[in-house]
Amino acid sequence: MLKFLLVFCACVYTVTAGKHDAYRSYSVHNVQVRDMSDLQLLQDLQLNLGVDIWEHGMGGVRDAVVMVSPEQARSFLEALDENGIAHSLHIADVAKSLEEHENDLASYRSSRQNRMIFNDYPRYAEVDAYMERIAATYPNLVTLVNAGPSFEGRDIKYLKISTTNFTDASKPIYFMDAMMHAREWVTTPVALYSIHRLLENRRPEDQDLLDDIDWIILPIVNPDGYEFSQTDNRLWRKTRSVNLNVSTECIGVDANRNFDIEFNTTGVFTNPCSNLFPGPYAFSEVETQYVRDILLEYLPRIQLYNDIHSHGNYVLFCYANKTLPPNAAHIHHIGAAMGAIMDSMKLPQARFYLVGNSGLVLYPTSGSADDYAQVRLRI
Ligand SMILES: [Zn+2]
Known part of the structure; x- marks a missing residue:
């Protein structure tokens, strides 16, 4: 799991009166x-x-x-x-801070009309249109896949990028997803930038990334939560599923606690109103089912699963219960290389990337996507 923090120059549209009052x-x-x-x-x-x-x-x-x-x-x-x-x-005052942020974003947008999609926090529809355009522009390299509808009916789409249409079984697959947690807005631009650099603005020295690797990139795992965070509650984290058997008061599940790995054991709260509610059972959320299905479909070939979160500059790996997988030294070595590269390009005021086991470096938890992938991949 890779956690990015990107900082944009400035920053979102005119503040709607009272939009952030919940955080006054x-x-x-x-x-x-x-x-x-x-x-x-x-x-x-x-x-x-x-x-x-x-x-x-x-x-x-x-x-x-x-x-x-x-x-x-x-x-x-x-x-x-x-x-x-x-x-x-x-x-x-969090409400005031959110209002200031929206005003900064509005002025940034008005001053940079032709900004690239990854230099902003694009809405679900904009991301969808971008992926459709990319698929139409690069038909020999890109397949756009619709995994299916979210709880509220938004199609959850991902790109398969390959020079051999995924038919070369000797190639590894890199699977990257983002926006599992709705409020972590900066994660989708990271996925979009990766698409951009693989296809629209590829450097000669990166040609091997396209030639030798097949890519699956899913920019918005949790579109319902993301849209709700854009329109109603900036700090919404969970999905937006309604389950009246679970709660008549609160909705949504922490998607990154909903995977079938030590489900509902550590780092979760059974109160459905909590931000860390893991759901009534593993894979109760259709959004996590789609991620699971991608992992299982491409299981033997997936060499890297990169689940992007914010905020905090960390490169984290399994397991979240503080134990290590057999290839921990190898992962740590790769993570350190990733961290070092990102450190070399980070803003001076940003922290250095911390690399390590997620349970030890961050906090113990359960039901996370990266743990599930690690176990399933049996590395
Ligand atoms: Zn997260």
Whole structure:
């Protein structure tokens, strides 16, 4: 799993009055976690108070970033102070910050009319049109596949890119997907940029990436959640599935907890209103079923599965329960090379990429896409 953070020059359309009011007076705090017990305290506060951890941090290495409601703020800060954990205010009013961000994005868009699709946060329809255009422009290299409809009926499409129409069984397949978590907007442009560099703007030195590898690129795994995050709730994370047998109050499932690997055991909350609700059963979500079906269809040939998330500069690999697969040294070696390349191109103010096991570097969890792929691929 690769986690990218890209920073765009500036930034989205005119703010609709009150659009972000749900986050009025919500605040975000940097928390100087020192060790595993501090991280555990944050996990407990997430469970007991319902605070939203934006970035988990790493003891003594990098701060955690946590959003709290006005009602949660006092208890949260008192718990930190009681445990001697240093903290500082990162965002005083999340709604105001989101409004400023939208205004910045609107002015960026008006100043750069001819921007490329990956230099923005394109809506589902724009991404769909781009993939249709790419498929029509490169018919000898590209096949556009419709995996099927999302819960709300949006077609979930992916591109197969190959010089041999996927018929050469000796070629490895690289499978890249993005936007499993709705609010992680920066991930889809990463997938689109990859398409662009493979097809529209390929460097001579990258020709082998096209000749020797077959690609599957799925830019939006969770289109319902993504569109909802664009129109209604910027910080929506889950799918938008409705299951009245599960809850009449809250909808959606954390797609990256919904895979059939140690399902519903670690790093999840059984409350359907939680952002970390894994679903009533593994693969309850049609969106995760499509990812599963791609993995299973191409199982013997998939050499790399790259599930792109944000935010935080990490290159993470399995397993999320802190154990390592047999090829961990090999993966770590590749991850370190990836991290080093990205470090060389990152903005000066961005953090260096941390490379390691997801359970150890980030936090233990279960039901994740990368763990499922690793087990299924039996590497
Ligand atoms: Zn994510």
